[in-house]
Amino acid sequence: MSAKTIKLTLKVWRQKNAKSKGKFETHKLDHVSPDASFLEMLDQLNENLTLKNNDPIAFDHDCREGICGMCGAVVNGEAHGPEKSTTLCQLHMRHFKNGDTIIIEPFRAKGFPVIKDLAIDRTAFDRVIQAGGYISVRTGSAPDANVILIPKDASDSAMDAAQCIGCGACVAACPNASAMLFVSAKINHLSLLPQGQPERYSRAKNMVLQMDKEGFGNCSNEYQCEAACPKDISVENIARMNRDYVKASL
Amino acid sequence: MTKSLNSNIPEGAMHEKWTQHKFNMKLVNPANKRKHTVIVVGSGLAGASAAASLSELGYKVKCFCFQDSPRRAHSIAAQGGINASKNYPNDGDSPRRLFYDTVKGGDFRAREANVHRLAEISNSIIDQCVAQGVPFAREYGGTLDNRSFGGAQVSRTFYARGQTGQQLLLGAYSALEKEIAKGSVEMFSRTEMLELIVIDGKARGIVTRNLVTGKIESHIADAVVLGTGGYGNAYFLSTNAMGCNVTATWRAHKKGAYFANPCYTQIHPTCIPVHGDSQSKLTLMSESLRNDGRVWVPKQADDKRPAKQIPEDERDYYLERKYPSFGNLVPRDLASRNAKYVCDEGRGVGPSGLAVYLDFADAIKRLGKDTIKARYGNLFDMYQRISASDPYKEPMMIYPAIHYTMGGLWVDYNLMSNLPGLFVIGEANFSDHGANRLGASALMQGLADGYFILPYTIGNYLAGTKIDPITVSHPDVATAEKTVINKTEQLLSIKGTRTVDDFHRELGLLLWDKCGMARDESGLKEALKRIPEIREAFWKDVNVLGSPGEFNQTLERAGRVADFLEFGELLVTDALHRKESCGGHFREEYQTDEGEAQRDDENFCYVAAWEFNGVGETPTLHKEALAFEEVHLTQRSYK
Numbered sequence: 001m002s003a004k005t006i007k008l009t010l011k012v013w014r015q016k017n018a019k020s021k022g023k024f025e026t027h028k029l030d031h032v033s034p035d036a037s038f039l040e041m042l043d044q045l046n047e048n049l050t051l052k053n054n055d056p057i058a059f060d061h062d063c064r065e066g067i068c069g070m071c072g073a074v075v076n077g078e079a080h081g082p083e084k085s086t087t088l089c090q091l092h093m094r095h096f097k098n099g100d101t102i103i104i105e106p107f108r109a110k111g112f113p114v115i116k117d118l119a120i121d122r123t124a125f126d127r128v129i130q131a132g133g134y135i136s137v138r139t140g141s142a143p144d145a146n147v148i149l150i151p152k153d154a155s156d157s158a159m160d161a162a163q164c165i166g167c168g169a170c171v172a173a174c175p176n177a178s179a180m181l182f183v184s185a186k187i188n189h190l191s192l193l194p195q196g197q198p199e200r201y202s203r204a205k206n207m208v209l210q211m212d213k214e215g216f217g218n219c220s221n222e223y224q225c226e227a228a229c230p231k232d233i234s235v236e237n238i239a240r241m242n243r244d245y246v247k248a249s250l
Numbered sequence: 251m252t253k254s255l256n257s258n259i260p261e262g263a264m265h266e267k268w269t270q271h272k273f274n275m276k277l278v279n280p281a282n283k284r285k286h287t288v289i290v291v292g293s294g295l296a297g298a299s300a301a302a303s304l305s306e307l308g309y310k311v312k313c314f315c316f317q318d319s320p321r322r323a324h325s326i327a328a329q330g331g332i333n334a335s336k337n338y339p340n341d342g343d344s345p346r347r348l349f350y351d352t353v354k355g356g357d358f359r360a361r362e363a364n365v366h367r368l369a370e371i372s373n374s375i376i377d378q379c380v381a382q383g384v385p386f387a388r389e390y391g392g393t394l395d396n397r398s399f400g401g402a403q404v405s406r407t408f409y410a411r412g413q414t415g416q417q418l419l420l421g422a423y424s425a426l427e428k429e430i431a432k433g434s435v436e437m438f439s440r441t442e443m444l445e446l447i448v449i450d451g452k453a454r455g456i457v458t459r460n461l462v463t464g465k466i467e468s469h470i471a472d473a474v475v476l477g478t479g480g481y482g483n484a485y486f487l488s489t490n491a492m493g494c495n496v497t498a499t500w501r502a503h504k505k506g507a508y509f510a511n512p513c514y515t516q517i518h519p520t521c522i523p524v525h526g527d528s529q530s531k532l533t534l535m536s537e538s539l540r541n542d543g544r545v546w547v548p549k550q551a552d553d554k555r556p557a558k559q560i561p562e563d564e565r566d567y568y569l570e571r572k573y574p575s576f577g578n579l580v581p582r583d584l585a586s587r588n589a590k591y592v593c594d595e596g597r598g599v600g601p602s603g604l605a606v607y608l609d610f611a612d613a614i615k616r617l618g619k620d621t622i623k624a625r626y627g628n629l630f631d632m633y634q635r636i637s638a639s640d641p642y643k644e645p646m647m648i649y650p651a652i653h654y655t656m657g658g659l660w661v662d663y664n665l666m667s668n669l670p671g672l673f674v675i676g677e678a679n680f681s682d683h684g685a686n687r688l689g690a691s692a693l694m695q696g697l698a699d700g701y702f703i704l705p706y707t708i709g710n711y712l713a714g715t716k717i718d719p720i721t722v723s724h725p726d727v728a729t730a731e732k733t734v735i736n737k738t739e740q741l742l743s744i745k746g747t748r749t750v751d752d753f754h755r756e757l758g759l760l761l762w763d764k765c766g767m768a769r770d771e772s773g774l775k776e777a778l779k780r781i782p783e784i785r786e787a788f789w790k791d792v793n794v795l796g797s798p799g800e801f802n803q804t805l806e807r808a809g810r811v812a813d814f815l816e817f818g819e820l821l822v823t824d825a826l827h828r829k830e831s832c833g834g835h836f837r838e839e840y841q842t843d844e845g846e847a848q849r850d851d852e853n854f855c856y857v858a859a860w861e862f863n864g865v866g867e868t869p870t871l872h873k874e875a876l877a878f879e880e881v882h883l884t885q886r887s888y889k
Contacts, residue, residue: 017800017801032528033525033526033527033528035525035526035637035638036525036526036528036529037530037636039530040528040529040530041528043528043530043751044528047749047751047752050749050793050795050804051747051749051793053793053795054795055795055796056795056803056804058801058803060318061492062317062322062324062491062492062493063322063324063326063327063491063492064491064492064530064531064533065327065531065533065534066632067326067327067413067416068317068322068324068326068327068491069321069322070317070318070322083635086635090632090635090636092635092636092638094638115462115801116800116801119801121318122318122319123318123319123439125319126319126320126321126427126430126437126439129423129424129427130427130428130430130431131431133424133427134382134424134425134427134428135381135382135383135424136428137378137381137382137425138306139299139302139303139306139378139425139701139702139705140374140378140701140702141381142374142377142378142380142381143377143381144377145336145376145377145379145380145386145394146336146338146393146394148380148381149391149392149393150388150392151388151392152388152389152390152392155385155386155387155388156385158383158385159385159410159411159417162385162410162417162420163411163413163416165416166319166321189383189385190383193383193385195380195381195382195383196383
C-alpha cells in the first residue's frame with residue numbers, strides 16, 4: 001500500500017446517447033492512489049466533474065469484484081485494460097505510471113449500441129440465451145441429484161466454460177465483433193453435461209442463428225477474444241460449437 | 251404502543267407443518283392461473299427462481315431489475331457454497347440437524363417453523379440445480395462432492411469452485427430466460443422500482459423508472475413480490491455490489507409494510523482492509539482461509555515493524571489465546587469483534603492501523619506451498635491483485651466488513667408481509683437466519699423461497715382473496731406516480747455543493763462507528779441525533795446534475811442514498827431498543843464476564859417489526875413472540 005499518488009491525463013469517450021455523435025474529452029486527474037481500482041479512479045474524476053457542475057461520465061459497474069460482468073471499457077486499445085485475466089474493476093492504478101495518458105472507450109460493436117459514454121446495451125446476449133441457453137426442466141421435476149453421475153473431468157470442463165461472466169470483452173476485442181466465444185461457452189457448458197444432451201443440437205443451432213441475427217460478426221481465428229477474456233475462456237469452445245452446429249444443420 | 255403480530259404458523263408437529271400446510275392451501279385452477287399477473291422485483295436467486303417457477307405454473311409474470319441483465323444480481327458474488335441435508339457423505343446429517351444448527355447459529359432469534367421448512371426443502375434445491383446443469387464439484391466416481399464450511403460439524407456444503415453463487419444464479423437466470431422466450435415472463439431490465447401501489451389495503455402494483463429513458467411507468471398486478479436483497483450498503487463500504495440498495499423495501503415500508511430486526515447485520519471477518527479515501531467497496535475473501543491461516547497482531551501497541559521482524563514471542567495470536575478450543579475458527583461475529591478490539595487498543599497493523607494479520611507461514615511450513623496453493627490459490631491471487639502483496643511471503647492483512655443483513659421486511663409463514671398481496675423473499679425478508687446467518691445458508695434460503703415456497707403460498711393468496719380488477723387509470727396510481735415525479739424533481743432542483751457519495755460516505759462512517767461491530771447506548775443515541783442532521787443537509791446541499799428524462803446514474807444513486815438516510819434512523823432505533831446482545835447485534839453493556847454476547851430471553855425473545863409513522867417520527871413497535879419448542883434456548887459457547 002503506497003502513499004505516493006500519480007497524475008494522469010484521461011481521454012474519455014463522451015456520447016450523450018445512442019443517436020448522437022461521440023467525441024473524446026480530455027481531463028487531467030491528480031492525486032490518484034496507486035491502490036485505487038480503475039473504476040475508483042473514474043469515481044474520483046466524476047466527483048471532480050460534479051463539483052464543477054460538469055456531467056459525470058456514465059459507466060456500468062456493480063459488484064466490483066470481477067464476477068458480475070457489468071463493467072468494461074477499452075483502455076488504451078485493450079478490452080478491460082492491460083492486465084491478463086482481469087476485469088476493469090479489478091485493474092489497479094499501480095499498473096500505470098505518473099504522467100501517463102490513458103484512452104478510455106466503450107466496447108464497440110454493432111450488437112452493443114452505446115447508451116451513454118462508456119455504458120452499452122448488451123441485451124443481445126440475453127436474447128441469445130433465450131434462443132436456447134437453458135435446459136428445459138420445470139421446478140420440482142428433477143430426480144435426486146446423485147442419480148445423474150457425471151465424470152469429474154466432464155464436470156470440470158463444463159465449469160471452465162460456465163465461468164463466462166457475459167461481459168462482452170470478447171466481442172469488443174474481435175476485429176469482426178464476433179460473439180462466438182461467449183455463445184460457444186454458453187453452449188458447451190450445457191453440451192458437456194449429460195443433462196444437456198436432449199436439447200444439444202437444437203440449442204446450438206438456435207443460439208447461433210440468434211447470434212447472427214443480432215449483428216455479431218464471424219470468427220476469423222484471430223484469438224483476440226481469448227486474450228481479452230477476464231475468465232480465460234478458451235477458443236477451443238468455438239471449435240466444439242462449430243462441430244455441434246454443423247451436426248445440427250445436416 | 252406495542253401490538254402483537256400473527257405469524258400464521260400452521261398447527262401440528264414441527265416436521266409435519268409444511269406438508270400439511272401444502273395440502274391445506276387453496277389451489278388456483280390451471281385455466282385461471284393465466285388470468286393472474288404477478289410482479290417480481292429483483293432477479294437474484296430469490297427473484298429469478300420465483301419468476302421462472304411462477305411462469306412455469308401458468309401465471310403471467312413481470313420481472314424487474316436495475317442491472318442491464320437479470321444475470322448480474324449480487325447473488326452472483328457468493329463464493330463458498332450452498333447447504334443441503336442430503337447426507338451424501340454419511341456423516342450423520344439430516345433435515346433435523348440442519349434445522350438445529352440454523353436455529354442455534356441464529357442465536358435463537360429465528361422462527362422455528364420457517365427454519366424447519368428451509369431444512370426440509372434444502373435437498374430439492376440441489377436436485378433442481380443439478381437438473382438445470384449447475385456444474386457442482388464432483389468426486390471421481392461422478393457423484394457430488396461436499397465440504398465442511400463455516401464451522402459445521404458435518405459436510406453439507408455443495409459448491410462450484412469459488413463461484414457457487416454465480417453458477418446457481420446462471421441456473422435460475424437460464425430458467426427465467428426460458429420463460430421469457432415463451433412469452434409468459436415480461437422482463438424489464440435497467441428498471442428501478444420507486445413506489446409500491448397499495449389500493450384498498452392490498453399491494454397492487456409498482457411505479458418504476460426506466461433508467462435509460464427516465465420514463466416513469468406504473469404496473470398493476472394481483473400480487474407483488476420483492477426479492478430486492480439486503481441493506482448492507484447503508485454503511486457505504488460493504489461487500490455488497492455498488493447498486494445494492496434498500497429502496498424497494500424501504501418504499502414498501504413507507505406504504506405500511508413492517509420492517510423487522512434491522513439491527514441484525516452480519517460483519518464478515520476476512521475482508522481486504524480499506525486502502526484509502528477513494529475506496530468504493532470492500533472485497534470479501536472466503537472464510538475457508540481461517541482453516542489454515544493464523545490471526546495475530548503485535549503484543550505492543552504502535553509496533554510499526556514489518557511482520558517478519560516481529561519475533562514469535564512478541565506476537566499475540568489472540569483468537570487462539572482467548573478461544574483455545576475453536577481458535578481461529580470461531581464464528582464470524584466473534585472473529586470480527588476481536589479484530590476490532592485489538593485495533594482499538596492500537597495494535598492494528600498496516601498503514602491505517604485497521605487490519606490484523608492472517609498468516610500462512612506455519613501452514614506453508616507444515617503442508618508445503620503446493621498444498622496451500624491447491625487449497626487457496628485463487629484467493630491468494632485475488633488478494634495479490636488487489637493489495638500488491640504476496641501472501642505466500644507476507645502475511646495477509648484482513649479486516650471485518652459489512653456483508654449480509656439478516657433483518658428485512660416482516661413476513662408471515664407464507665412469506666407475505668402484513669400488507670396483503672406483498673410477498674418478500676430472499677435476503678429482503680427477515681425470516682430464517684435470526685440474529686446471525688451461517689455460511690452457505692443465504693443461497694439455500696433465496697432458492698427455497700423462490701423455487702419451492704412462494705409458488706405454493708402465492709396461489710393460496712390468489713385463490714382465497716377477492717381481487718378487484720383495476721387499471722393504471724385508478725386515481726391511487728396517479729398519486730403514487732406523482733410522489734415519484736416530485737421526489738425526482740426535488741433532487742434535481744437542489745443544485746447544492748456536495749456530491750451524493752459525500753453524503754453516503756458520511757452516513758456510512760457514522761453507522762459503522764456507532765452501529766457496527768459493537769454498539770452502546772451513548773453511541774446509538776449520538777447516531778440518532780446525527781442522522782437527521784445529515785439527512786437535512788442532504789436535502790439542502792446535494793448536487794444532482796442532469797435531467798430526469800435521461801440515463802442519469804447520479805440521480806439513481808441520489809434516490810437510494812435518500813432512502814438510506816431515512817432507513818439508517820430505523821436501523822439505529824432498533825439497535826437501541828434491543829437491550830441485549832445476540833448474534834450480529836452486540837451491545838457493549840450486555841456481555842458475559844468473558845466478553846461474550848449476553849441474550850435476554852426473558853425480555854427480548856421476539857421479532858421487532860416496526861411500523862412507519864413518517865420521516866423522523868418514532869416508529870411503532872410490533873412484536874412477534876418467538877417460541878422455541880424443538881431447540882432449547884442455550885448460551886452459545888466456543889471456548
